[in-house]
Amino acid sequence: MPGSDEQVPGPLAGLRVLEMGQLLAGPFCGQLLGDLGAEVIKLEAPGSGDPMRQWGREKPHGKSLWWPVVARNKKSVTCDLRVPAGQRLARELAERADIVVENFRPGALERWGLDYETLAEANPGLILVRVTGYGQNGPYAPRAGFGSIGEAMGGLRYVTGDPSNPPSRTGISIGDSLAAVFGTIGALAALHGRERTGRGQVVDSAIYEAVLAMMESLLPEWEIGGYQRERTGAVLPNIAPSNVYPARGDELVLIAANQNSVFTRLAELMGRPELAEDPRYATHSARGANMTELDTLIGEWTARFGADELLERLHEGGVPAGRIYTASDMFADPHFTARDAIIRLAHPELGEVPMQNVVPKLSRTPGTVRSTGPELGEHNNEIYRSVLGLAEYEVTGLAERGVI
Numbered sequence: 001m002p003g004s005d006e007q008v009p010g011p012l013a014g015l016r017v018l019e020m021g022q023l024l025a026g027p028f029c030g031q032l033l034g035d036l037g038a039e040v041i042k043l044e045a046p047g048s049g050d051p052m053r054q055w056g057r058e059k060p061h062g063k064s065l066w067w068p069v070v071a072r073n074k075k076s077v078t079c080d081l082r083v084p085a086g087q088r089l090a091r092e093l094a095e096r097a098d099i100v101v102e103n104f105r106p107g108a109l110e111r112w113g114l115d116y117e118t119l120a121e122a123n124p125g126l127i128l129v130r131v132t133g134y135g136q137n138g139p140y141a142p143r144a145g146f147g148s149i150g151e152a153m154g155g156l157r158y159v160t161g162d163p164s165n166p167p168s169r170t171g172i173s174i175g176d177s178l179a180a181v182f183g184t185i186g187a188l189a190a191l192h193g194r195e196r197t198g199r200g201q202v203v204d205s206a207i208y209e210a211v212l213a214m215m216e217s218l219l220p221e222w223e224i225g226g227y228q229r230e231r232t233g234a235v236l237p238n239i240a241p242s243n244v245y246p247a248r249g250d251e252l253v254l255i256a257a258n259q260n261s262v263f264t265r266l267a268e269l270m271g272r273p274e275l276a277e278d279p280r281y282a283t284h285s286a287r288g289a290n291m292t293e294l295d296t297l298i299g300e301w302t303a304r305f306g307a308d309e310l311l312e313r314l315h316e317g318g319v320p321a322g323r324i325y326t327a328s329d330m331f332a333d334p335h336f337t338a339r340d341a342i343i344r345l346a347h348p349e350l351g352e353v354p355m356q357n358v359v360p361k362l363s364r365t366p367g368t369v370r371s372t373g374p375e376l377g378e379h380n381n382e383i384y385r386s387v388l389g390l391a392e393y394e395v396t397g398l399a400e401r402g403v404i
């Protein structure tokens with residue numbers, strides 16, 4: 001079963017990551033690095049731990065169903081960063097780490113004596129990934145940052161939703177996850193840089209900039225083209241046909257045929273090959289300009305078929321098409337099964353926990369999910385004794401004093 005120990009070590013095996021911070025923007029970076037085989041030590045406040053342990057709508061046994069996913073592959077140690085003894089432990093762990101990931105407000109690490117200069121003095125190869133709302137400098141740097149604000153500031157919110165409604169949030173914390181993905185890319189690039197120079201560096205990933213990086217040609221469109229992108233609901237401006245179309249009954253089917261070759265095939269399937277030659281639809285720009293009219297033609301055709309038959313025709317005809325999936329569709333889909341897109345891991349209280357597999361798949365040394373999110377402080381003994389070489393009585397003493 002994926003998740004068992006018999007796998008080959010992942011590509012990042014041998015690297016140690018120390019993860020501080022909370023919720024998603026930092027921890028998703030730790031998840032990605034752990035998926036690829038790094039040892040991830042998650043440092044949490046004693047007593048409470050990462051608030052993500054409490055998050056989620058459904059909580060069987062009082063347990064978050066997000067925690068097993070975002071904290072998978074991680075080892076949990078407790079450590080109070082507000083007291084000097086805790087700060088010393090964190091510095092010693094960072095001295096033995098390749099990468100530190102954090103997503104506190106700028107200034108928190110500095111306040112705790114965990115600034116990069118201090119850490120790098122003891123460990124010059126250290127890479128420090130800092131995920132924040134606004135980055136480490138600039139007038140907004142000290143502000144508390146949450147994903148929704150960064151998504152709006154980075155431009156995503158304004159263009160999301162139906163034009164007749166106020167801008168909509170996407171259904172997930174996409175800004176945090178994107179900042180974590182860019183933080184991960186930065187960490188991997190910095191690892192490569194370290195190969196050449198032996199020196200680490202700081203990776204500064206801001207949520208609003210991670211979102212901005214996704215915004216395609218928004219900026220030159222405005223400044224050079226004088227065009228402000230607006231919300232366009234289910235379609236993208238000037239990209240046609242690419243929409244959701246009705247099948248017989250209530251079902252909706254997505255068709256994306258916004259390329260000459262694909263549109264020619266769709267026109268043939270529709271029994272209207274002449275549409276591909278029609279000056280109103282023959283080119284990318286013409287289809288964009290006549291999107292509404294084209295969508296009506298396509299919708300009249302799709303409504304004649306049940307969704308299954310329609311999709312079969314489209315797949316066979318080489319036209320990208322599909323359904324809008326819910327979780328239950330994913331569990332039932334043979335393609336998800338064939339590619340192990342969903343894995344199942346044993347959890348002491350929740351039984352078998354299904355979750356998304358590692359992305360992307362590497363051919364020779366693929367990543368693995370080896371465990372679900374740990375209990376708070378589950379690995380205190382293991383890590384403090386084996387990594388820092390503390391004696392058992394020292395670990396007990398630190399716990400008694402509330403440092404860990």
Ligand SMILES: CC(C)(COP(=O)(O)OP(=O)(O)OC[C@H]1O[C@@H](n2cnc3c(N)ncnc32)[C@H](O)[C@@H]1OP(=O)(O)O)[C@@H](O)C(=O)NCCC(=O)NCCSC(=O)C(=O)O
Nearest residue numbers: 023025044045080081082103104105132133144145146147
């Ligand atoms: C999320 C925040 C607004 C939370 O702000 P604050 O609660 O004020 O925390 P700070 O970052 O200033 O960090 C200091 C606090 O960390 C807490 N803390 C955490 N871990 C520890 C440990 N191990 N020891 C001691 N204290 C700890 C403790 O309460 C500290 O408060 P003191 O006791 O006062 O010292 C901020 O961390 C932030 O802007 N982060 C960067 C952007 C980000 O990651 N946003 C959240 C993504 S999730 C999201 O947006 C979404 O889901 O949507």
